[in-house]
Amino acid sequence: MSIRPVTPSLLRPHKPIDQSVSKQNRRRIETINRRGVLRGTLTLGALALLTGCDVSEEPSVQDALRAxxxxxxxxxxxxxxxxxxxxxxSPSQVVNPPRFNAYYDIQDVKPVDGAAWKLELAGLIKDQRPWTLQQIYQLPEQELIIRHICVEGWDYIGQWSGPNLRAFLTRIGADLTAKYVYFVCNDDFTESIDMASALHPQxxxxxxxxxxxxxxPFGFPLRLRTAVKLGxxxxxxxxxxxxxxxxxxxFWSKQGENWFAGI
Amino acid sequence: MSAPAVKSLTPEIAPRRAPTKLARLHPLPLRIMHWINAAAIFIMIGSGWRIYNDDVLFGWLHFPDFLVIGKWAQYGLQWHFFGMWIFVLNGIAYLSYGIATGRFRRKLFPIRLREFVATVGDALRFHLTHDDLTVYNAVQRVLYLGVILVGILIVITGLCLWKPVQFSELAGLFGSFQTIRLIHFLCMSAIVAFILIHVTLALLVPQSLVAMITGGPTVNGRPPAVAEPVRVAAPAPVVEPAPPAESAEPAGPMPDSTKER
Structure with a gap:
């Protein structure tokens, strides 16, 4: 049995959410709900008691919230x-090093071997030859000094550079009318963004x-950095x-985070 | 059978109905919007506290788990971005209604500083009278108007937190992302303070709470001369000459004269 962190946080692993407790206590939870609703209709103060038990995880409630x-x-x-x-x-406002965020702690980051690494391409892309890091370094770079905003509420200003995503997608013959650009990461993290955001100049x-x-810790050798999405x-x-x-x-939308996550 | 009862009631009430249309103190649409707003605010504050806890603005302040909505941050966010639609759409309906019907103008204005000071003084000495629910005193006017303005500000700052890039022009008016968070938080604090006062006073003057459910006394600028005896649910405004010897208070009728009947 793993012990859950006291304060749940996006920065700590909280997957899988242990459903067994909810299953074991299903009858109790249902009773609390019925009572809670009756109570809740009486006073606001009593309504506050409802939050003591989290109805968010109830499948019907969760379905509605996800809808x-x-x-x-x-x-x-x-x-x-x-x-x-x-x-x-301006460069003077840049925080260096940047702030770490992932679904695990910084000491658990598994470094990528840049020499062996290759960027694989798939889907609606004409030229799917993989890219080495040296090839990517040859591409024209764009610099962005933009605000990183985490869904948790913190933010910092970072200075990122690398090939423009739109230019890269164009160069590899990607179908720019497709809906999504989907990323698979070395830590098996997955994320996707809508094409409009992928084509955004930033x-x-x-x-x-x-x-x-x-x-x-911050994504060597290659990461996405877009000014129009949450961290x-x-x-x-x-x-x-x-x-x-x-x-x-x-990865995160499966956990119940909003998929679009635009800012 | 209920038919005879209705029959006997009708002639009783009919003559009392003034030729002008009688309106309730709180018309039905207003009551519906009030309680939808109460539910939306409840969701927004509870889930907002959950979101706040993930990255606190003040090291000394974490909202306890039993007070927040959503065990995990993403549930808090789900509730917040669900509640926001209810809060905003209902709020727009409420503002439109208040402006279009002239309710805001009638009930919240004018606000006079002297009255405000006097009412605060009365309140602190427990001299406030609640005999007339239909007229808000200066403190009520300031609080109701204030919470409406704070409600607008919390929506605007919320929009800036949700979409700081799409609405960067708007967000730029407030300052940095953390400044906007702070303003959003302070608006929440003001609303919580308002709710504490509002609910406390509603419980102290229960007929005001009842009025927000039943609609309260009828108002048409000319209250009925006699209380409607059949409708027991709503405390009717009883306008009768106050016995001068009995009442020490300068403000005319007793609030609960129905009880004495």
């Missing part, structure tokens, strides 16, 4: 401004931070890029 979250994906896509640029900052495949190659959408240690029209749940 709203999916609807919010569409709402976010609808208000997305493809050419609107995120604020940029979306790059970053290889450098503050002018030096990205260090291991967790910016896949690190990218192994495969796939262009596709098929939606597949990604």
């Amino acid at each position: 709203v979250s999916a609807w919010n994906d569409g709402a976010q896509a609808a208000i997305f401004r493809p050419d609107h640029l995120a604020p940029t900052f 979306s790059i495949l970053a290889t450098k931070y503050a002018g030096a190659p990205i260090t291991d 967790y959408k910016n896949a690190k240690w990218i192994r495969t890029i796939e262009v596709t029209n098929t939606f597949r749940p990604t």
Whole structure:
């Protein structure tokens, strides 16, 4: 049995969520709900008791909440401004080293061997020859000094550079009318973004931070850095890029995080 | 059978109905919006506290788990981004209604500083009277108007936190991302403070709570001369000459004269 962290956090592993407790106590939870509803209708104060037991995990409630979250994906896509640029900052505001975030702790990062690493391409891409790191270093670089915003609430200003994602997708003959760009990472993390966000002028495949190659914890050798998504959408240690029209749940969306996660 | 009862009631009430249309203090749409808002605020605050806990603004402040909605952060976020639609859509309906019907103008204005000071003084000396639910005192006007403005500000800052890039022009007016978080948090604190006062006073003056459920007394600018005896649920505004010898208070009618009947 693993012990759960006292304060649940995105930065700590909290998968799998232990469903057994909820199953074992199913009868009790249902009783609490019925009572809770009666109580809740009486006073606001009593309503607060309802939160003591978390109804969010109840399958019907979770289904409803995820349906709203999916609807919010569409709402976010609808208000997305493809050419609107995120604020940029000066090099003096850059935080170095950047702040670490992943679903595990920084000491558990498994470094990628840059010499052996290759970027695989898949899906609706004409030229699927893999790329070595040296080849990627040959591409024109774009620098972004942008704000990283974590879904948890913290933020910092980072200085990222690497090939522009739109230029890269164009060069490899990707179908730019496809719906999604899907990333598989060296730690088996998966993430995908909508094509409109991938084609945004401030979306790059970053290889450098503050002018030096990205260090291991922050995605060496290649990571996504886009100004229009929350931190967790910016896949690190990218192994495969796939262009596709098929939606597949990604690491965080499976956990119940919003998929679109635009900012 | 209920038919005879209805028959006997009808002639009783009919003559009392003024030729002008009688309106409730809190019309039905307003009551519906009030309670939808209460539920939405409850979801927004509880889930907001869960989201806050993941990266606190103040090291000394973590909201206890039994007070937050959502065991994990993503559940808090799911609730927050569900509740926001209810809060915002209902809020837009409420503001439109308040402006279009003139309710805000009638009930919340004018606000006079002298009255406000006097009412605060009365409240602190427990001299407030609640004989007339239909007129808000200066403190009520300030609080209700204030919480509406804070409600608007919390939606705007919420929008800036949700979409700091899409609405970067708007977000730029407030400052950095953490500044916007702080303003959003302070708006929440103001709303919580309002709720504490609002609920406490509603419980102290239960007829005001009842009025938000039943609609309260009828108002048409000219209250009925006699209380409607049949409708026991709603405390009717009883306008009768206060016995001068009995009442020490300067403000006319007793609030609960129905009890004495």
